[in-house]
Amino acid sequence: MKKDYIRKSSVIVWMVVLILVSFCFSFVKPGSVFAAADTPGRVTMQDISSPAFGQVKLVWKKADNVTDYYIYYKEKKSGKWTKLASVKAGTTSYVHKSSAKYPLTTGRSYAYTVKAYNSASQKYGAYDKRGIMIQILPETVKLNKAKVNSDKISVNLSWSKAGGCDAYEIYRRTYRSSWKRIARVKSNTLKYKDTTPLRGWANYYAVCGYDSKTKTTGNRSNILFAVLDSPQFTFPTVRDAYVDVLRAVKAGDKTGMIEPMPYGAVNLEYFVFDMNNDSIPELIVGSDCPWEEGDKTYTRKICQLYTCEKTGSGYKSKRMSGYFWDPQMSEKHDYLYENYYWYSKSVNFKYLWFIDKEDNILKQYSEPLNYKVGSKELIDFDSRNRKPVWTKITDTSALSGL
CATH class of the missing domain: 2.60.40.10 (Immunoglobulins)
Known part of the structure; x- marks a missing residue:
């Protein structure tokens, strides 16, 4: 009796085991499948x-x-x-x-x-x-400093050492220009003195690592800027450089002064600024001109730009082709700013005049500004993008000796 019971129990156990095994294998796919x-x-x-x-x-x-x-x-x-x-x-x-x-x-x-x-x-x-x-690029450089030097005409830069490069490239731009490489120094140099920044502008700087073996430039570093004051020139400063121009203007030589000026030299004003950053200021001569717009008539200033270079025999002046209007549209009448043209209270264009060094002609750069007159946005824009400052000559006594 006892043996039968044990035999039956063993059979039941084996049946349970077989059922569990079959249940498990029902979820397993055959090897080929x-x-x-x-x-x-x-x-x-x-x-x-x-x-x-x-x-x-x-x-x-x-x-x-x-x-x-x-x-x-x-x-x-x-x-x-x-x-x-x-x-x-x-x-x-x-x-x-x-x-x-x-x-x-x-x-x-x-x-x-x-x-x-x-x-x-x-x-x-x-x-x-x-x-x-x-x-694989050189390590991105960290630019630490861009500071105007004590001489007020140069900018000192410094940065941290970066890996994967044997040189550093220094780049500069201004509000009106694209990035331009101004120097390349060896990797053991972590500072640079920019002796030719644009005065009167915010100069933006960035540094890149450079591998000369593969001619590979790394990504630009963070950007820092330095603002240099405009150079201060007086009329005697430019008298010798532009003596022929000033004599022609004083004599009423309209052709030599401004081609499209049909009303002669009326209420002449003079401005100077080192526009192309060569330590020799450019000269602007402006004359009043009547202007009609719709049923309104008012006076605008038409201006001609002169530049010169120093030669072995003295200065050689040149009248730049083209002309521009209204050097004093700003409320501050002792400076020449770039022009603002307002098409409505909220839509306007900002025009900037500059010398194109490659073509050596006067060119205009314009940018639409959808800022309301007097708005915080426009004030912020102007604070971020310093205007070039043209010094207006108020003491013209030096003309008496021409």
Whole structure:
């Protein structure tokens, strides 16, 4: 009796075990079906960037049927992929840090790709055979200082040391110009003195690391600016340089003074400013001219610009082609600002006149300003973008000796 009971209990146990095993296997696919259905999907790259010098960060989209991702890279000119690392399925990013085994060299370009892998089916998914590219740039420089020197005509710059470069490039721009490289210094130099900033303007500066072996320039540093006061010139300062011009003006030589001036020299005014930053001021001569607009008639100032250069035999002056209007549209009548033309209370254009050094002619730059007259936005705009200051000559006694 006891033996029968034990026999029956053993049978029941075995039946329970078989049922549980069958239940578990009902969720497991046969080997051949698993291999066909669970091939990993293709990895789609989302982003590649350089979060810090000597580092590359990859981001990709999650693929189907993946247990691991394998990350590869190669130099642009190399044909063989090098395996960098593997990460589990829950990870969709990786940062490659340069090392002796897996180097990243400044100036060279590298391709990256990612393969999906399924450890159960032991299969790889399709992958981007070309990869996505990135160039390794010198480290971004931190510009620490841009300060007007004690001489009031130069700017001192200093910056922190950056990696991956053997030189630094210094760039400058003003409100009216694009970035221009003004110097390149060796990597053991962390300061520079700009002796030719534009006076009367805000000068903006940035520094880039440069690798001369690969001719690679890094990203621009943070931007700092320095504002230099306008040079102060008096009439005797420019008398010798423009003596022929002043004599012609005094004699009423309309053709020599201003081509389109039909009313002669009326209420002449003189302004000076070192426009092209060569320490020799330019001369502006303005004369009154009647102006009609609709049913209104008023007086405007028509102006001619002269420039000169110093030669072995003295000064050689030249009248710039073109002319401009109204040097005193600002309420401050002792300076010449760039012009404002108001088309309505909230729509206006700001015009700036300057010498194009390449063409050596007077040119106009205009910018639409949708600021209301007297608004905080316009005041802020003017404070950020210093106006060039043209000194009006009020003492013309030097003309008596011409």
